Amino acid sequence: MPEARRFDGKVALITGGASGLGRAVAVRLASEGANVAVADIDEDGGRQTCRLVEGHGRRALLIRADVTKATDAERMVDETVDAFGRLDVLFPSAGTGVGGTVLDTDEEQWDYVVDLDLKGVFLSCKYAIRAMLDSGGGAIVTVSSIGGMQGKAGAAFAAAKAGVVNLTRSMAVAHARQNVRANCICPGWVHTAINDAVLSDPERKAQVADRHPMGRLGTPEEIAAAVAFLASDGASWITGAVLPVDGGYLASGR
């Protein structure tokens, strides 16, 4: 249950907001009072998220944007500020999860994953921070992964998600005195479109669930609860933090 309306009067921009974790965060922040801009390449999914936001009595804005392109990233921030007058929260969730060892990964796959999972976060944050500074500050919550904290994920994904961790710390330090906070979550496995090919097989789903000490996958709503806390004023002295939200996965050393 939302604790309070911690985001009344605030404006959030969610990339990858058409699906999965991005949609859950959009809905959670709207349920606590935020107006939400939903940026994605998937306009149908984005429209559905906007309807869910509006169902909470908040305003929603759909923006078609490819976060790997600087022009799109800049425009999505400009359109958000034009529509809502400010930017307080960024959740740059657009991402992918392709696997494969270094030997299995060709240059094209590497560029796709690193462009989306790392450069897309950099570009989204770059333009969002400028807008936040104009609004007097803001909060960014980036999405790494358990795969960004150990060596079991595919090469490109592991590298990009580790990059997100330290990009977040760098932004936290650079903007700490400007009232812009940046924190990072590392989710364990949550069943979304990104991993449906694996998790739609009940046997594989049970194996994956068993790797988490809690013995189950997370839900998008559990991820959204952590993001909402880090984005809220309740986390006013937390910046540069890296928070596993993973049912104990990283603690187990698995």
Ligand SMILES: NC(=O)c1ccc[n+]([C@@H]2O[C@H](COP(=O)([O-])OP(=O)(O)OC[C@H]3O[C@@H](n4cnc5c(N)ncnc54)[C@H](O)[C@@H]3O)[C@@H](O)[C@H]2O)c1
């Ligand atoms: N689901 C998990 O288990 C899990 C675990 C750890 C980290 N993550 C991370 O969480 C983030 C969200 O993943 P999800 O599980 O919600 O997956 P998802 O596939 O449900 O959502 C990803 C969204 O990103 C959008 N997208 C893809 N390319 C884009 C681009 N170039 N520009 C704009 N939008 C684009 C997709 O259209 C989609 O709506 C990703 O960064 C992912 O790596 C997910």
